[in-house]
Amino acid sequence: MDNEEVQPTRREFLSMVGAVGGAALMYQAMAMMGIAKASPYAGPIELGQAPEGTRVIILGAGLAGMVAAMELRDAGYAVEVLEYREKAGGRCWTLRSGDSYEELGGAVQQVDFAEGNYFNPGPWRIPYNHFGVLDYCSRLGVELEPFIQVNNNAYLHSTKAFDGKPVRFREINTDYRGHIAELLAKVTDQGALDEMVSEEDKALLLTSLRSFGALDEQNAYVSSTSASGRRGYERPPGGGVDGSPIPNEPIDLSTILQSNLWRNIAAGESLNTSMPMFQPRGGMDMIAQAMERNVGDLIRYRKKVTAITQDENGVSVTFEDLENGGASETVTADYCVCTIPFSILSQIEHNFSSQLSNVINSMYYASSIKVGLEFNRRFWEEDEHIYGGITYTDLPISMISYPSNDFFQKKPGVLLGAYSWGATSYQFNALPPEERVAKALEYGAQIHPQYNEEFKTGVSVAWHRVPWVLGCYGQWQDKEAQYQDAVAMDRRVVMAGEHLSYLPAWMEGAILSSLDAIKRLHDVATNG
Amino acid sequence: MDNEEVQPTRREFLSMVGAVGGAALMYQAMAMMGIAKASPYAGPIELGQAPEGTRVIILGAGLAGMVAAMELRDAGYAVEVLEYREKAGGRCWTLRSGDSYEELGGAVQQVDFAEGNYFNPGPWRIPYNHFGVLDYCSRLGVELEPFIQVNNNAYLHSTKAFDGKPVRFREINTDYRGHIAELLAKVTDQGALDEMVSEEDKALLLTSLRSFGALDEQNAYVSSTSASGRRGYERPPGGGVDGSPIPNEPIDLSTILQSNLWRNIAAGESLNTSMPMFQPRGGMDMIAQAMERNVGDLIRYRKKVTAITQDENGVSVTFEDLENGGASETVTADYCVCTIPFSILSQIEHNFSSQLSNVINSMYYASSIKVGLEFNRRFWEEDEHIYGGITYTDLPISMISYPSNDFFQKKPGVLLGAYSWGATSYQFNALPPEERVAKALEYGAQIHPQYNEEFKTGVSVAWHRVPWVLGCYGQWQDKEAQYQDAVAMDRRVVMAGEHLSYLPAWMEGAILSSLDAIKRLHDVATNG
Structure with missing residues (x-):
């Protein structure tokens, strides 16, 4: 991508749009094109008219399946959705009081949270740049509220640093930025950058480093009110007689480097995890519920697909009807959108191409553990002034995320008490739910001793034990080599879901994958 | 402050607290003491019992005055509050449809916003570390919602850079951090840090810089998915056939340095402006209204104080009763809490000490302009995906702040369209309100061309023209030399307000000042 070549063309295009359509249209075009773009979502899909009487069967009523159902129905297709579970939403899932959940192996958890409290075992936050999710929320009337991702007052914690005590983000x-700014300022003064930076820019660089790193006039990072104004004080500014602030001492660079706590400093910089973020008011499955209200009449629940076969005339899907003693039934359609996770699909009989079959059989699903812990009071707010955000730790729980709803309420609150995957999840993977909860409590109490006194109830979802997906999200053996084989329309069947996207494990990936899949299905259906 | 000396004592103290009072108490103590403390507020004040029949007159029913009224009344004092305006709250003030505001000079503005919309001319956000404000909100039932201070998708704008086009934060x-991390990594490799950083730490520094700056394996900041994953892509990750991302080109360091846009990078790092922040649902004056519900029966409105005199027996306050044709009246009390801004107090007859009088006469009040602009649609969200947060600019409007309420709603929205002070406000200071609004529109349209088509109505408050304060906040001629003279109890009178704090212009400063003032007043009243 040669930036110099691309930009003039863009500007010319934008001027043209501006001349024809006015400033607002130009800005919409700019926002869509971006200079550095944040999302490929280009607004509501417009499929055009379906060929008369064309039937599409959709497998799976998760977000990918329901988006496909909505849009294909609106284009005039005859749509039927088969869903294994008794409700829609898939991994867009929320547990509330009264819910019961049985994992693989038979362990059942009864959720017993306080009124209004909930836990999202799957997706739990929506980045501002996930325009697809946000647009469906807007169109379906899902109310969103801010999700606090970045909290400067949350903790960074390592068992190997600061005597195992958490330190505020x-x-x-502040200290890491201060120290690196100071080091760079020093070597700039010493001439080390002379061959890389012009004289004029060096002066600007020094000025900018003072601002960026809270350095003093001599470009030093030292105890000062400007540093303490970011990191915290010995005595913070107040009112009256003792109002004047007293700064405190920064932590030295070596201690910070050796603590490894710098590893999470950039956690809030990624497009997918930077402010602002959002969550549906009342739980993530408000999105699933809204979609279900829209297409629920097209969904047939508790149908376990056992075979998918296609030929030149159409697609046949055979399933066990779990509402009818498992009786076998077969339905046919002209086309099929299959959103069944490959972990499950690999166990289903089908006659897909060998290329696609290879991907289905080689994709593995990440194990991941989440634990929701409810406490009698919101001690993280009341005692520690942590309102939302995330504490990162090297303990196997990996993080503690504080709720972004019901701030300041005097009522029980639910923490994300563990979100572990890969190596950090090994200590949890083999345990039954109540022991996973106990382990999350035991680890978390190293950061918040109040855990011991305030614990009320907990729930844990180990994604590799979730019967209908067997893992958290699809992982590729060789994405670069396999991806196009997997997303390509296989005669009359097209795959969709987060696993067929470059936003894996995100709802946005499922939605964008689904939109692209049905666009291509529609092209085939209309143009042959 | 010798950190090495102080810390062991603290730890010993905390262990002691833990042993006696358990983990929760230990954590409360830790939160209060902090290692790097964020607030001096130590929880609700406990004054104890007032001497029988002691009367206190409070001048001004802003936040400082109402806090004093609440707490002194609760301690058993007989409290009376005199307020110049027809309502309480002072600078904690919100304008809504139907409100009318006359500024000095006689210009009247009629506010005509859409239902539910509002504009806060004064305080507009509450830092998480303003524990005093948060505690009163909690005690008085003021519902708070997140205020989005930091928005990575808002703009940085300079008329002198990027052809005057705004660039995303x-x-x-990302590029500034990437470039400085790369420079520091290079000189580290070249040995320039050898005398400052140990070998072991240098290896850690390089690893940390890769993470901090999104550098590649060779410690270079280049076009990459890791950099674009923060700054934005040429083609962002999506789903289906074109799902794979294409990174774009960073902006070079020289361009960034010369643009001066780095000047606002640290805007979200200060304790007073870092995430999370909050705002009352419905407007900042929800705080004033809640306090007024609590102490409204003690407040006498539309009383213009003309003289304050004290002797060994008490305090006399003379006022013009604006509800009664300006008739003069005098009330007496044992003590007085005076929260009248010094800009006004300097025009009132009094017999305070010469030291205090000197401060009153020498304090000047900052001029500052705010403009609220209502638009027919929330184009910043719909066209530009900016949800809350602040765009900084070198234009005289200084910033545009996007509302943190009613996200994603299809209705008119109100922007803070200008917040100017000092040199940036000179273009606004002499103008009548409608021209200030016009100027804010004209400047803002350089960033958002949609201004021209979507403008609905506007309102502007120039603080130097607000009759009851004549400025935004108190500024000291020589704070270090004068502060203790001003906060000291002057026989039977004590001053309180934001101007008597080290959090000037913040509500927290007013509250902390008031709490400290009444504690000392109570000490004098009880111990003589």
Whole structure:
């Protein structure tokens, strides 16, 4: 991508749009094109008219399946959705009081949260740049509220640093930035950058480093009110007689480097995890519920697909009807959108191409553990002034995320008490739910001793034990080599879901994958 | 402050607290003491019992005055509050449809916003570390919602850079960090840090810089998916056939340095402006209204104080009763809490000490302009995907802040269209309200051309023209020399307000000042 070549063309295009359509249209075009773009979503899909009487069967009523159902129905297709579970939403899932969940192996958890409390075992936050999710929320009337991703007052914690005590994010972040700004300023003064940076830019660089790193006039990072104004004070500014602030001492660079706590400083910088973020008011499955209200009449629940076969005339799907003692039934359609996770699909009989079959059989699903812990009071707010955000730790729980709803309420609150995957999840993977909860409690109490006194109830979802997906999200053996084989329309069947996207494990990936899949299905259906 | 000396004492103290009072108490103590403390507020004040029949007159029913009224009344004092305006709250003030506001000079503005929309001319956000404000909100039932201070998708704008086009915060922030991390990594490799950083730490520094700056394996900041994953892509990751991302080109360091846009990178790092922040649902004056519900029966409105005199027996306050044709009246009390801004107090007859009088006469009040602009649609969200947060600019409007309420709603929205002070406000200071609004529109349209088509109505408050304060906040001639003279109890009178704090212009400063003032007043009243 040669930036110099691309940009003039863009500007010319934008001027043209501006001349024809006015400033607002030009801005919409700019926002869509971006200079550095944040999303490929280009607004509501417009499929055009379906060929008369064309039937599409959709497998799976998760977000990918329901988006396909909505849009294909609106284009005039005759749509039927088969869903294994008794409800729609898939991994867009929320547990509330009264819910019961049985994992693989038979362990059953009864959720017993306080009124209004909930836990999202799957997706739990929506980045501002996931325009597809946001647009469906807007169109379906799902109310969104801010999700606090970045909290300067949350902790960074390592069992191997600071005697195992948590340190506020603001302290590590401010001090790391201060020290590296100071080092760079020093070597700039010493001439080390002379061959890389012009004289004029060096002066600007020094000025900018003072601002960026809270350095003093001599470009030093030292105890000062400007540093403490970011990291915290010995005595913070107040009112009256003792109002004047007293700064405190920064942590030295070596201690910070050796603590490894710098590893999470950039956690809030990625497009997918930077402010602002959002969550549906009341739980993530408000999105699933809204979609289900829209297409629920097209969904047939508790149908376990056992075979998918296609020929030149159409697609046949055979399933066990779990509402009818498992009786076998077969339905046919002209086309099929299959959103069944490959972990499940690999166990289903089908006659897909060998290329596609290879991908289905080689994709593995990441194991991941989440634990929701409810406490009698919101001690993280009341005692520690942590309102939302995430504490990162090297403990196997990996993080603690504080709720972004019901701030300041005097009522029980639910923490994400563990979100572990890969190596950090090994300590949890083999355990039954109540022991996973106990382990999350035991680890978390190293950061919040209040855990021991305030614990009320917990719930844990180990994704590799979720019967209808067997893992958290699809992982590729060789994505670069396999991806196009997997997304390509296989005669009359097209795959969709988060696993067929470059936003794996995100709802946005499922939606964008589904939109692209049905666009191609529609092209085939209309143009042959 | 010798950190090595102080810390062991603290730890010993905390262990002691833990042993006696358990983990929760230990954590409360830790939160209060902090290692790097964020607030001096130590929880609700406990004054104890007032001497029988002691009367206190409070001048001004802003936040400082109402806090004093609440707490002194609760301690048993007989409290009376005199307020110049027809309502309480002072600078904690919200304008809504139907409101009318006359500024000095006689210009009247009629506010005509859509239902539910509002504009806060004064305080507009509450830092998470303003524990005093948060505690009163909690005690008085003021519902708070997140205020989005940091928005990576908002703009940085300079008339002198990028052809005057705004650039997303995430682009400047990511690229600046990337470039300085790369420079520091290079000189580290070249040995320039050998005398400052140990070998072991140098290896850690390089690893940390890769993470901090999104550098590649060779410690270079280049076009990559890791950099674009923060700054934005040429083609962002999506789903289906074109799902794979294509990174774009960073902006070079020289361009960024010369653009001066780095100047606002650290805007979200200060304790007072870092995430999370909050706002009352419905407007900032929800705080004033809640306090007024609590102490409204003690407030006498539309009383213009003309003289304050004290002797060994008490305090006399003379006022014009604006509800009664300006008739003069005098009330007496044992003590007085005076929260009248010094800009006004300097025009009132009094017999305070010469030291205090000197401060009153020498304090000047900052001029500052705010403009609220209502637009027919929330184009910043719909066209530009900016949800809350602040765009910084070198234009005289200084910033545009996007509302943190009613996200994604299809209705008119109100922007803070200008917040100017000091040199940036000179273009606004002499103008009548409608011309200030017009100027804010004209400037803002350089960033958002949609201004021209979507403008609905506007309102502007120039603080130097607000009759009851004549400025935005108190500024000291020589704070270090004068502060203790001003906060000291002057026989039977004590001053309180934001101007008597080290959090000037913040509600927290007013509250902390008031709490400290009444504690000392109570000490004098009880111990003589």
